Each structure stands twice: as C-alpha cells, then as structure tokens.
Amino acid sequence: MNAERKHNTQKNKIRLSIKWKVFLYLLIFALVIALVLWLCQVVFLDRIYKAVKIREIKKDAVKITRNLDSGDLGSVIEESAIAHNSCVSVLAITNRGIEPKYNYHSFNTCVVHSIAEENVISLYHSALKNGGSNTQRFLFDVKNRRYIGIEGDLFDQVPRDEHNERLPESIIYSVTAKNSNGENIFILINSEISPLDATVSTINKVLVFVTVLLIALALILAGLISHRVTGPIRKLTRAAKELAGGNYTVRFDEEGYKEISELANTLNYAEYELSRVDTLRRELIANISHDLRTPLTMIGGYSEVMRDIPGENTPENVQVIIDETKRLTSLVNDVLDISKLESGNALLEARPFNLTKNVQNILSRFAKLCERDGYDIEFFCDREVYVYADEARIGQVIYNLVGNALTHTGENKRVIVRQISEKSSVRIEVEDFGGGIEPEKLPDIWERYYKVDAVHKRSAVGSGLGLSIVRNIIEQSGGRYGVSSAVGEGSLFFVELPIYRENDDE
Known part of the structure; x- marks a missing residue:
C-alpha cells in the first residue's frame, strides 16, 4: 500500500500544472502561426508574389481595354503602371505597320519599348491564336546581358544548369482589342514579378521578431489565463481538503466559469450529504448503544436479583431475561441484515409462495403482544395471492412494517x-x-x-432499523414501496409485488 501510494505521489509530481499546460498549448499555437507565416512569407513568398503580380497585370489589361475610347486613357494607364510598377505600350496594328498610341515607362529595364517590330507582330498573331492574350515570362541575366525565356517563344530558353544563380523574373502580358474606330489595338504590359531581395530580407527579420513576440505573448497569456482558471480551482481544492479532514461546515464558492460553478454546486451537495450521513451515523451509534445497553442492563440486573435475593428466581424474572435476550439478538441480526443487503451479499432465494398465509402467520406472532399490551391488529384481504420472491425476506418485511406501526401507533393501539x-x-x-x-x-x-x-424511542417490537431493511428487500425483489402520512392522523406504509401465476414459469 505504501509503495503504491509512493508511486502515485511520484506520478503526481511529474504532472504539469494548468499554467504550464496552457503555456504549452499557446506555445504550440504560436509556433503553428509562426510556421504558417514563415511558409507564406519565405518558402512560398516567390510563388505567391508572382501569382498576385500576374493577376494584377491581367486586371490592368482589362481596365485599359475598357478605356480605349475614353479621354482618360492616359491617366488610367499611368495610374495602373505606377501602382504596379509596370511599363505599358498601346499600339495600333495597321496595314501600314505599327503605330504607337501610348507608352509609359515605370522602370529602366523595360522591354516592351525596345522589342523589334517583327517580334511585336509575332506576339500579336500568337495572342490572336491564343484567344486574344499572350504571356511571355523570362529572366534577365545581368552578368551576360541576355534574356532567358521561361514561358513563350520571344526569348530563347536556356538549361537551368547554365544559370544557377537567382535572376529577376519579368513578364510581358499582351492582349488584342478593337477601338470604336475599328482599329486593331495591341496592349503590352511589362513588369518584374520577382520579389526584391531587400523586401525578402526585411520580411525575414520581421518574422523573427514576430515569432519571439508570439512566444512572449503565449507566456503572458498563459499566466493570465491560468490565474483566472486556476484561482477558483485552488479555492475548491483547499475547501475539499478541509472537507476530507471532517470539516462539514465548509462551503464551496460557486463563482467563476460555468463548469467550476457546477463542480462547486456538486461539492456543496456532497458536503451536505456527508454532513447529514455523519450526523445520522452518530445518532445511530448512540441509539444502537442505547438499545444494546438497555437489554444488557436488564439481563444483568435481573440476574443479580435472582442470585442475591432468595425467592426472586421466578418464571416471570426468567421470562424478562429471555425477552431481552431475544430483543438483543433481533437488534444484532437486523444490523447484520442491513450490512448484507446493502453490500449485495444477501442472496434472495425466490420461489412461489402464498403471500396471504405468510401475512397471517406473521401477524399470529404478535398475538401474545396484543394480549399482553392491549394492541389491536386487524387484517383484511379479498383473496389468497401468490408471489414469486424470497418467502423469509418478505415475511421479514411484513414483520418490520407491523413492528414499526406498533411502535408509533396512537393511544388506541390500533393497527390495520x-x-x-x-x-x-x-x-x-x-x-x-x-x-x-x-x-x-x-x-x-x-x-x-x-x-x-429527535428523542430516541425504544421500539415496541424489533430493533428500530426495520424500514431500511424493508427498502433494501423490496428493491432487490423488484417491488415498490412507499408511505403516506398526515401529522396527527397516522401513517400508511405499503409494499407492492407482482402477482405470480403458474404460466409465469413457462
């Protein structure tokens, strides 16, 4: 037992407190958030940036197409180019060749303004074949002063092993359109779609700071949350320890969260029940002590009188000793019966028997008491009835109910x-x-x-523990029990059992 207790104590020592568990959960959450940020801003930044940039360029192309006949075409192009750091070239494709409509430069390495005319025509026809748009993606090799194609046929594509270094990527997005005059318009938008190295470096530094900040916030929040959560729990723990020490006046504060309030309410109910059971236990010990002491005192007293005084060895005195011995035996047997019934060790030997005759036999045992003390017991029945139960235990139920009635009946000493x-x-x-x-x-x-x-009254018959025995026997027999009572008028106790019929065995 000590070894097991020591083992449990060691297990409790290595368990984390709510504070550290909350911190651990928040730390995991913070690390997950930081991981997502790192993935989005570092690992997948290039892909995300390019996808967003390409979508913006395509939106600008649609916007420019819708404003071809607008007087604000120049301002629309300028606004889009500045916003997305792009170069725009709007050309008219005629039989005579290419006529520039509008050009805007946003960065020095712009390509669309230096493309040879035959390449522009080639891009135009490619766009027509592709449904009205064309995309060219390429790298600029600063060291060798050349363009390396990635998508499209405007620039030659080079094997990857020939340009292992990181090179800036650009795009030329072109669309075909017609203005209100019926002219064929070709719009080319050129922009770099690789994130700047300085931007990436800045983001990395910010992410390091954000990660550290998230961990610090997780620690602070863990402390605040654990304090708010564990405060009521610590109060409940202290009160529970007092309750375990036998202090049944302690109260559990129903404050804080719903679950804590429900737990406190349950513990308050448990405290009330424990207090009540403890009070009743003390009363039981006092009452049983009284019931044990009374027959023992009478047995001892009458025995000493019969021994010391000549002529007192009479049948009446012997009968008193016998009666008190039976009462003492009955009390001990009832206490044992309660223990067996409540522990489940009392086996009921059920079989069919005549309940009516059983009741009559039980009542006949009270005949001498009725004759001696003037009690009047009346029995009414309509017919004989059989039940399937333990005959001896059901007889004990009837005996206890009648004994209880005799103990508490009024001055008329009548029991029905x-x-x-x-x-x-x-x-x-x-x-x-x-x-x-x-x-x-x-x-x-x-x-x-x-x-x-409140004042203990010695039972006229039995031990005074009969009702508890009645409850346990009837519950185990599958029956019902109950009571109705009115102050000053008396009480009516009842038990119900299923009627047995011969075909019940089939």
Whole structure:
C-alpha cells in the first residue's frame, strides 16, 4: 500500500500544472502561426508574389481595354503602371505597320519599348491564336546581358544548369482589342514579378521578431489565463481538503466559469450529504448503544436479583431475561441484515409462495403482544395471492412494517393490515393511527440512519432499523414501496409485488 501510494505521489509530481499546460498549448499555437507565416512569407513568398503580380497585370489589361475610347486613357494607364510598377505600350496594328498610341515607362529595364517590330507582330498573331492574350515570362541575366525565356517563344530558353544563380523574373502580358474606330489595338504590359531581395530580407527579420513576440505573448497569456482558471480551482481544492479532514461546515464558492460553478454546486451537495450521513451515523451509534445497553442492563440486573435475593428466581424474572435476550439478538441480526443487503451479499432465494398465509402467520406472532399490551391488529384481504420472491425476506418485511406501526401507533393501539389485489400486482398496507410524519421528512425515513423523532424511542417490537431493511428487500425483489402520512392522523406504509401465476414459469 505504501509503495503504491509512493508511486502515485511520484506520478503526481511529474504532472504539469494548468499554467504550464496552457503555456504549452499557446506555445504550440504560436509556433503553428509562426510556421504558417514563415511558409507564406519565405518558402512560398516567390510563388505567391508572382501569382498576385500576374493577376494584377491581367486586371490592368482589362481596365485599359475598357478605356480605349475614353479621354482618360492616359491617366488610367499611368495610374495602373505606377501602382504596379509596370511599363505599358498601346499600339495600333495597321496595314501600314505599327503605330504607337501610348507608352509609359515605370522602370529602366523595360522591354516592351525596345522589342523589334517583327517580334511585336509575332506576339500579336500568337495572342490572336491564343484567344486574344499572350504571356511571355523570362529572366534577365545581368552578368551576360541576355534574356532567358521561361514561358513563350520571344526569348530563347536556356538549361537551368547554365544559370544557377537567382535572376529577376519579368513578364510581358499582351492582349488584342478593337477601338470604336475599328482599329486593331495591341496592349503590352511589362513588369518584374520577382520579389526584391531587400523586401525578402526585411520580411525575414520581421518574422523573427514576430515569432519571439508570439512566444512572449503565449507566456503572458498563459499566466493570465491560468490565474483566472486556476484561482477558483485552488479555492475548491483547499475547501475539499478541509472537507476530507471532517470539516462539514465548509462551503464551496460557486463563482467563476460555468463548469467550476457546477463542480462547486456538486461539492456543496456532497458536503451536505456527508454532513447529514455523519450526523445520522452518530445518532445511530448512540441509539444502537442505547438499545444494546438497555437489554444488557436488564439481563444483568435481573440476574443479580435472582442470585442475591432468595425467592426472586421466578418464571416471570426468567421470562424478562429471555425477552431481552431475544430483543438483543433481533437488534444484532437486523444490523447484520442491513450490512448484507446493502453490500449485495444477501442472496434472495425466490420461489412461489402464498403471500396471504405468510401475512397471517406473521401477524399470529404478535398475538401474545396484543394480549399482553392491549394492541389491536386487524387484517383484511379479498383473496389468497401468490408471489414469486424470497418467502423469509418478505415475511421479514411484513414483520418490520407491523413492528414499526406498533411502535408509533396512537393511544388506541390500533393497527390495520390490508391486502389489496389488483390485476397484476398485490399491495400490502400497514396503517397506524399515531402522530404521523411531517411531509418534508417522508423521503428520508427509509434511510439507514434516519429517525423522525429527535428523542430516541425504544421500539415496541424489533430493533428500530426495520424500514431500511424493508427498502433494501423490496428493491432487490423488484417491488415498490412507499408511505403516506398526515401529522396527527397516522401513517400508511405499503409494499407492492407482482402477482405470480403458474404460466409465469413457462
């Protein structure tokens, strides 16, 4: 046991606190965000930048085409070229050749303004064959002062191993159109689509700073979140330790988050139940001690009288000793029965038996008590009924209910027992005419440690633990039990069991 406890303690020592778990989760989240940023801004930056740049150039071409007959064509071209750092050339293709309409330079290495006329015508026809547009992608080899084609046939393509170094990439996007005069218009847009090295370097430095900042924020947020989350939990832990130490007056604050509030509410209910059970347990010990002490005192007292005083060794005194011995035995047996029933160790030997005769036999055992103390027990039944259950245990149920009624009946000392047969079940009622039970106490009278009166009253018959035994036996027999009571009028206890028929075995 000690080794196991030590092992569990070691396991608890290596468990992370909520603070560090929250930090770990936030750190993972921050690293994932940083990884996504690095992938987008470093690994895939070139592809993303080129895709965005090409889409912008194509949008500019559409915009220029729509404004060919507009008086603001020049400002539209200039605005687009400046915004996207591109060169634009608008040409008219006629039978006489090529007529420039509008040119705009945005950078020094612009290509569209220096393309030979035959190459322009070739690009124009390629665009016509391609549905009205043409794309040329190429690199500029500064060292060898040459253009290297990537897409299209304007420039010669060179094997990759001949230009291993990183070279700036450019694009020429051309579209064909017609103006309102019916002229064939050819629009060429040239722009660099490789991100600048300085920009990439700046982004890398910013990403390093952002990554460090995210980790720092994760640590700060972990501290704040864990403080807000664990604060109520720490309070609950301290209160739970006090509860475990036997302090049943401790209260769990229902504050903070919904889950914490629900947990606190559950713990408060558990504290209430533990406090109630502890109180009832103490009362039970006191009551059982009283019930044990009373017969033992009487047995000892009568025995000493019979020993010391001549002539006191009478049958009456011997009978008192025998009665108290039986009462003591009954109390011990009832305590054992409760323990067995609640632990599930009491095996019920179910079989068909005549419940009506069983009740009559049980009531006959009270005949001497009725004759001696003036009790009046009446039994009413409509017919004989069979049930399938443990006959001895059901007899114990009837005995305990009648004994409870005799203990609490009124001055008339009258108890009525009824057997009410229905279509599929039979109901046994035991009614007394005592002081009754308050409505708020009815749900608790079946509890093992519960008693209605604050002052312990010695049972007229049995141990005073009978109702708890009744509940356990009926529950294990598949029946129902209950009580109705009115203060000052008495109580009616009942149990119900299924009626047995011979074809039930088939």
